Amino acid sequence: MTDSAEGLDEIDRTLVRELVADGRATLAELAAVTGLSVSAVQSRVRRLESRGVVAGYSARVDPEAFGHMLSAFVAITPLDPSQPDDAPARLEHIAEIEACFSVAGEESYILFVRVESPRALEGLLQQIRTAANVRTRSTIILNTFYSDRVHLP
Amino acid sequence: MTDSAEGLDEIDRTLVRELVADGRATLAELAAVTGLSVSAVQSRVRRLESRGVVAGYSARVDPEAFGHMLSAFVAITPLDPSQPDDAPARLEHIAEIEACFSVAGEESYILFVRVESPRALEGLLQQIRTAANVRTRSTIILNTFYSDRVHLP
DNA sequence: AATGAAATTCAAGGGAT
DNA sequence: ATCCCTTGAATTTCATT
Numbered sequence: 001m002t003d004s005a006e007g008l009d010e011i012d013r014t015l016v017r018e019l020v021a022d023g024r025a026t027l028a029e030l031a032a033v034t035g036l037s038v039s040a041v042q043s044r045v046r047r048l049e050s051r052g053v054v055a056g057y058s059a060r061v062d063p064e065a066f067g068h069m070l071s072a073f074v075a076i077t078p079l080d081p082s083q084p085d086d087a088p089a090r091l092e093h094i095a096e097i098e099a100c101f102s103v104a105g106e107e108s109y110i111l112f113v114r115v116e117s118p119r120a121l122e123g124l125l126q127q128i129r130t131a132a133n134v135r136t137r138s139t140i141i142l143n144t145f146y147s148d149r150v151h152l153p
Numbered sequence: 154m155t156d157s158a159e160g161l162d163e164i165d166r167t168l169v170r171e172l173v174a175d176g177r178a179t180l181a182e183l184a185a186v187t188g189l190s191v192s193a194v195q196s197r198v199r200r201l202e203s204r205g206v207v208a209g210y211s212a213r214v215d216p217e218a219f220g221h222m223l224s225a226f227v228a229i230t231p232l233d234p235s236q237p238d239d240a241p242a243r244l245e246h247i248a249e250i251e252a253c254f255s256v257a258g259e260e261s262y263i264l265f266v267r268v269e270s271p272r273a274l275e276g277l278l279q280q281i282r283t284a285a286n287v288r289t290r291s292t293i294i295l296n297t298f299y300s301d302r303v304h305l306p
Numbered sequence: 307a308a309t310g311a312a313a314t315t316c317a318a319g320g321g322a323t
Numbered sequence: 324a325t326c327c328c329t330t331g332a333a334t335t336t337c338a339t340t
Contacts, residue, residue, distance in 0.1 A: 008219075016212065016214060019211075019212035020211055020212050020214060021211070022209070022210060022211075023176045023177065023209075023210035023211040023212045024176065024177060024210045026313080026314060026315085027314070027315070027316095028313085028314070036327075036328090037327065037328050037329080038314085038315085038328095039315095039316085039317090039327075039328065039329080040326075040327050040328070042315075042316075043326085043327085044326095051218065052215050052218050053214065053215065053218045053219070054212045054213070054214060054215075055213045055214065055215040055218075056175070056176075056212070056213040057175060057176030057177045057210060057211070057212055057213065058172075058173055058174070058175075058176040058210070058211055058212075058213050058301075059169065059172035059173050059176045059207045059209075059210055060207070060208045060209040060210065060211050061169060061173060061206065061207060061208065061303050062205050062206065062207075062208040063303075065204065065205050065206045065208075066161075066206070066305065066306050067306065068304075073226075073256070073263065088298040088299075092298075092299065095302075095304035096304055097302070098300070098301065098302050098303070098304070099297070099299060099300035099301065099302065100297075100298040100299050100300075101294045101295075101296065101297050101298065101300075102294070102295045102296045102298065103226070103292045103293060103294055103295060104292070104293040104295055105292035105293070110226065110292065110294075112300075114304070139256045139257070139258035139263065140256060140257040140258070141254045141255070141256055141263075142254070142255045142256060142257055143254065143255045144252070144253075144254050145241040145245075145253040145254065145255065146241075146245065146252060146253050147251070147252035147253075147254075147265075148211075148251065148252065149248075149250070149251045149252065150214050150216075150251070151221075151248035151249055151251070151267070152219065153219050153220065179334085179335060179336085180335070180336070181334085181335075189307095190307050190308080191307090191308095191335090191336090192307060192308075192309095192337090192338095193307070195336075195337075
């Protein structure tokens with residue numbers, strides 16, 4: 001694997017910061033911010049993309065605009081340690097699960113989920129427990145102060 | 154507040170799904186996927202944006218390309234309940250903190266952090282404890298099976 | 307949904323460090 | 324070698340109809 005972050009200069013960091021803030025920023029806008037020409041910016045952005053520093057572009061969706069008003073962390077623990085532990089695969093089809101991590105803590109996995117309501121969370125937890133044969137411990141999110149911030153080297 | 158998700162038809166969902174997968178998809182590409190004309194797609198995308206369903210666009214950055222190989226959840230609890238609790242504000246300047254939620258659980262807040270190494274995490278935790286006068290409980294992430302999935306109604 | 311004008315992206319060639 | 328700039332052509336976006 002190539003050391004992709006090596007040789008990231010201040011201009012590259014500016015470009016990445018700008019593209020995180022606005023993934024559809026035009027090359028002309030990026031040129032204005034950095035003081036470079038459009039084509040210089042273009043080749044730098046392409047280099048960032050091919051190095052994998054910029055892995056892609058995505059629309060930011062507001063979950064509350066869909067009525068998904070409740071989000072929570074759900075920590076899960078397999079109930080039967082003798083069974084093969086394939087919880088992530090068994091849960092992948094559940095759309096309400098936005099993220100799935102395995103962790104080194106008291107529990108085995110942490111899920112990040114979004115639902116409409118407390119009632120919907122109850123249903124989701126039952127679905128999770130039966131799909132993966134796990135115990136769940138939920139932590140409701142009250143307020144998101146900030147999220148998805150990026151910090152560059 | 155307007156019920157922004159109301160009247161999202163199958164075509165809108167396709168557009169959103171496509172834009173989440175590729176935030177720089179052109180109107181022509183979106184037109185091909187949906188079977189609509191370019192200008193019909195243009196007005197639909199604009200409507201999704203002005204409704205706030207699509208809140209913006211962003212570059213996806215790969216933290217590991219920067220050498221940020223370790224991520225963790227850090228749950229924090231204020232040590233002095235008599236002091237005003239402004240932990241999120243006191244922690245906002247710390248770049249390694251990618252997200253900050255207040256939660257209804259045993260602890261008050263959960264942070265999502267990224268660092269280079271276990272050593273760097275040690276330093277970050279000390280910084281968090283002194284900046285916000287809190288106790289910390291960390292859960293190291295071993296593997297990210299999936300994240301940032303979006304589920305549409 | 308189609309059209310034409312403006313803006314943007316792209317590839318090629320040349321010059322400076 | 325690498326980085327940057329200019330130019331002209333192809334593509335994309337945008338406003339009007």
